[in-house]
Amino acid sequence: MNQAVGRVAVVTGAARGIGQAIAVRLAEDGLAVAALDLDGAAAKATAERIIAAGGRASGIEADIADPDAVAAAIDIVNTELGLPAVLVNNAGVTRDNLLFKMTIEDWETVMGVHLRGAFLMTRAVQKYMVDAGWGRIVNLSSVSALGNRGQANYAAAKAGLQGFTRTLAIELGRFGITANAVAPGFIATDMTRATAERVGVPFDDYAAAAAERIPVGRPGRPEDIAHVVSFFASEGAGFVSGQIVYAAGGPSN
Template sequence: MTEQRTAIVTGGARGIGAAISKRLASDGYAVAVVDLREEDTTSTVDEIVASGGRAIGIGADDADAIAVASAVARTAAELGAPTILVNNAGILRDNLLFKMTDDDWDAVMGVHLRGAFLMSREVQKHQVEAKWGRVVNLSSTSALGNRGQANYSAAKAGLQGLTKTLAIELGPFGVTANAIAPGFIDSDMLRATATRMGITFETFLEGAAKEIPVRRVGQPEDVAAMASFFCSSEAGFVSGQVVYVSGGPKA
């Protein structure tokens, strides 16, 4: 029997991250569910374990280099050396440019871009040693530009550049790097947006669905399915790509 591979999923406590964590566990990987607070990972971890999988929850700020090193070391010690990394952790600090504060900018860049860099740098040590690995970065259709999201759009576009560079640098070691750019996905992040707009979440979803060619909003599982493929052995000749999971050809 081949040795079980281990995955790290950041922002894995809820939404897209939780869906990816559960999907990778069902694919047969051991999963470290990383989020800012360890207690928030409990439900995802418990569901994986109840289904017969192996998982642990880890609390860590992925923008903190020491916390990242500790999280990766704990994963290796408790589950085995991680060779799959899904950089999903993210926050929103939306505002128009003239209202956006320095902290709004720095916080979003820290979690999305610095976090993905730190995690990738730490995990690549195990990937290079194993001569096999997968990195999946969560970008967004907002990478193409979105009103009120100068910070988020820049970070998500930056992740695409990081992904392509990782593909070039890590490719000789059997490591692929790809990005998923979700469109409108039913998630807690969008619930907050609907609240800020002063409309019900149901009305928000209905309006969005009308603008999507497949006439529905995305679900976290739609993104998890793409992540599952990118993490598979079958995807070994696919690297440096950005796939828009958005229900149509336009973001």
């Protein structure tokens, strides 16, 4: 039996897109899921979808860059679902611009959600995992970690998450906790639609152009990423830690 079944997973940025797909998949795997998002109503909608399918879930509004909000959210998780055993740091934002146009606010907003948020969330839940002697941490990086025009802030944050992941694996492995990261390529989401809009290209054309560069010949879907996270969160992944998987339809690194 998969010992992850019945445990509690916390997924940030779970209101839509990749985060929602991950939350739904982990619930299908038998985990109770806390869906966290700055958009509280949408987080609750994700939870309601899981509950309607027979799962256990709670939708929680939280600003993961705020330590007090993180602490309050984890208290709710503990009360409504139980102690967290799986954490998926998925929440993310973009504030794309060329370096000479990028503002300090653009930089700090992206760093705050991706790096500060992942740090605060991980620090808040790791003690429960250590006490239990079992835990799974999955961070969402990106192929942009390899560099991408107009995304100096996003690329730096996603590369930072890879170093964060490897360090967590080293520090927490002795406690039965693994840490891994998924680096998606082009995935059809609201975020990539916003990028297409920013560069003034219809999304269908933008996605078709991306597909031409992807060896498998299609854009990714949120569910493609959820499948990888499902493995990392499983009992069977206990000997896999500190790894970065580029889920991009072909080799990226």
